[in-house]
Amino acid sequence: MKTIAILGVGYVGLPLAVKLAKHFKVIAFDISEKRIEELKNHFDSNKETTKEEFEDIKCNIQYTTDEKQINKGDVVIISVPTPVKEDKTPDLKYLESASAIAGKNIKKGAIVVYESTTYPGCTEEFCLEILKKNTGLKYKEDFFIGYSPERINPGDKEHNINAITKIVSGDTKQTLQSIKEVYSKITKVHSASSIKIAEAAKVIENIQRDINIALFNELAMLFDKMNLDTKEIFDAADTKWNFIRYSPGFVGGHCIPVDPYYLAQRAKEVDYDPKLILAGRQTNEQLPLFVAEKIKSLLKKQDKSTDNARILILGATYKENVPDLRDSKVEILIQSLKKTRIKHICLWEPLIERKIIFNIENKEPKEKYDVIVCAVSHKEFENIDIFRILEEKGILIDLKRKKEHLKEELENKGHIWWGL
Ligand SMILES: NC(=O)c1ccc[n+]([C@@H]2O[C@H](COP(=O)([O-])OP(=O)(O)OC[C@H]3O[C@@H](n4cnc5c(N)ncnc54)[C@H](O)[C@@H]3O)[C@@H](O)[C@H]2O)c1
Numbered sequence: 001m002k003t004i005a006i007l008g009v010g011y012v013g014l015p016l017a018v019k020l021a022k023h024f025k026v027i028a029f030d031i032s033e034k035r036i037e038e039l040k041n042h043f044d045s046n047k048e049t050t051k052e053e054f055e056d057i058k059c060n061i062q063y064t065t066d067e068k069q070i071n072k073g074d075v076v077i078i079s080v081p082t083p084v085k086e087d088k089t090p091d092l093k094y095l096e097s098a099s100a101i102a103g104k105n106i107k108k109g110a111i112v113v114y115e116s117t118t119y120p121g122c123t124e125e126f127c128l129e130i131l132k133k134n135t136g137l138k139y140k141e142d143f144f145i146g147y148s149p150e151r152i153n154p155g156d157k158e159h160n161i162n163a164i165t166k167i168v169s170g171d172t173k174q175t176l177q178s179i180k181e182v183y184s185k186i187t188k189v190h191s192a193s194s195i196k197i198a199e200a201a202k203v204i205e206n207i208q209r210d211i212n213i214a215l216f217n218e219l220a221m222l223f224d225k226m227n228l229d230t231k232e233i234f235d236a237a238d239t240k241w242n243f244i245r246y247s248p249g250f251v252g253g254h255c256i257p258v259d260p261y262y263l264a265q266r267a268k269e270v271d272y273d274p275k276l277i278l279a280g281r282q283t284n285e286q287l288p289l290f291v292a293e294k295i296k297s298l299l300k301k302q303d304k305s306t307d308n309a310r311i312l313i314l315g316a317t318y319k320e321n322v323p324d325l326r327d328s329k330v331e332i333l334i335q336s337l338k339k340t341r342i343k344h345i346c347l348w349e350p351l352i353e354r355k356i357i358f359n360i361e362n363k364e365p366k367e368k369y370d371v372i373v374c375a376v377s378h379k380e381f382e383n384i385d386i387f388r389i390l391e392e393k394g395i396l397i398d399l400k401r402k403k404e405h406l407k408e409e410l411e412n413k414g415h416i417w418w419g420l
Pocket of ligand 1: 007008009010011012013029030031032035079080081082094097098099101115116117118150151152153154254255
């Protein structure tokens with residue numbers, strides 16, 4: 001029976017460990033003591049893995065911060081973060097440190113498989129070099145590499161690892177075969193002919209999503225300026241057989257707003273200007289500012305001063321039903337509101353057990369507000385009584401239009417409803 005070592009057991013690494021542990025012995029290694037401690041206690045703060053799933057496989061997973069344990073791995077999977085730096089260029093520091101740790105500890109014959117999202121060429125040109133520098137083993141004789149991108153969607157119970165085809169690639173036919181054997185125990189696999197093809201496939205999946213949403217965000221901003229109802233236009237266009245519909249909204253998190261910059265950087269290195277990819281990014285980044293300006297103009301319409309207006313924001317995470325604040329556009333919305341002189345901002349994020357989020361107290365609303373922003377559509381907000389907490393001549397900003405059924409009643413009572 002093979003042993004799989006996984007480096008980085010976060011949103012990607014832990015669900016993978018849990019699935020693989022039904023077929024292999026798994027070493028779950030992370031540099032975060034806090035993370036390993038909670039996993040040892042069968043608790044996942046990301047709320048992706050249930051207690052039952054932990055109990056089901058507990059004999060087959062060893063949670064550890066001891067890098068020497070990686071030496072037991074026949075296959076070593078690396079699933080560490082791949083963020084961007086301040087200047088939006090790829091920040092490879094986690095891949096660098098994980099590759100160094102793997103290099104120092106892999107055993108003879110090991111295959112190192114990268115799962116982190118990156119640009120085509122990163123695994124062979126960057127990560128492999130670090131492995132080589134840190135190991136005494138000879139590449140393609142004593143150790144091998146592969147790439148198999150992750151496609152999970154946090155909070156989405158339907159598209160879990162078992163349900164999605166996994167792209168696999170390797171540096172030799174034999175490596176590919178071995179990687180296929182491992183992953184096909186848990187799901188369907190698609191073999192790519194090279195590591196670069198697999199890297200490129202993953203990054204363009206997220207770029208496509210970013211650009212599609214950007215188009216709908218642009219249309220929403222444009223039609224709002226033209227006083228046309230975006231949703232009605234989309235409903236009408238959607239009656240054509242080949243119209244593909246997306247919903248406008250904030251694009252946050254550590255994948256979609258980040259991954260386009262990885263390919264864009266590579267494009268620049270090969271002297272290609274990725275105009276469309278970067279335009280999509282720019283449009284999506286603009287949306288929080290647009291919403292802040294809209295709030296300001298609606299306050300004026302209701303004869304309310306921006307200085308005194310009290311605003312409640314419902315939800316702070318980057319998307320619904322996921323306790324993850326990374327690159328949440330709610331933070332940018334708050335900054336943009338402050339720039340427009342709106343300073344009385346309250347926040348209620350029930351999925352995060354923290355008193356302060358984005359420098360604002362996180363608490364359940366008890367008072368009344370001039371503006372309520374339904375920013376993130378958590379299940380917890382489904383039954384919230386908007387009328388109880390909305391001031392006279394209030395404004396409901398319903399980004400995802402989940403409260404549109406209240407529009408008529410709100411308007412009859414002198415309030416304003418606005419959605420993307
Ligand atoms: N979360 C997603 O929805 C998702 C989906 C598909 C792909 N991805 C990609 O998967 C990769 C991992 O993302 P994630 O969301 O799981 O990140 P995460 O932050 O949830 O988890 C990463 C883990 O790696 C650990 N870590 C950092 N450096 C390490 C090192 N040197 N050795 C061992 N552990 C280390 C961290 O402590 C953390 O626990 C990224 O490239 C991301 O783009 C993420």
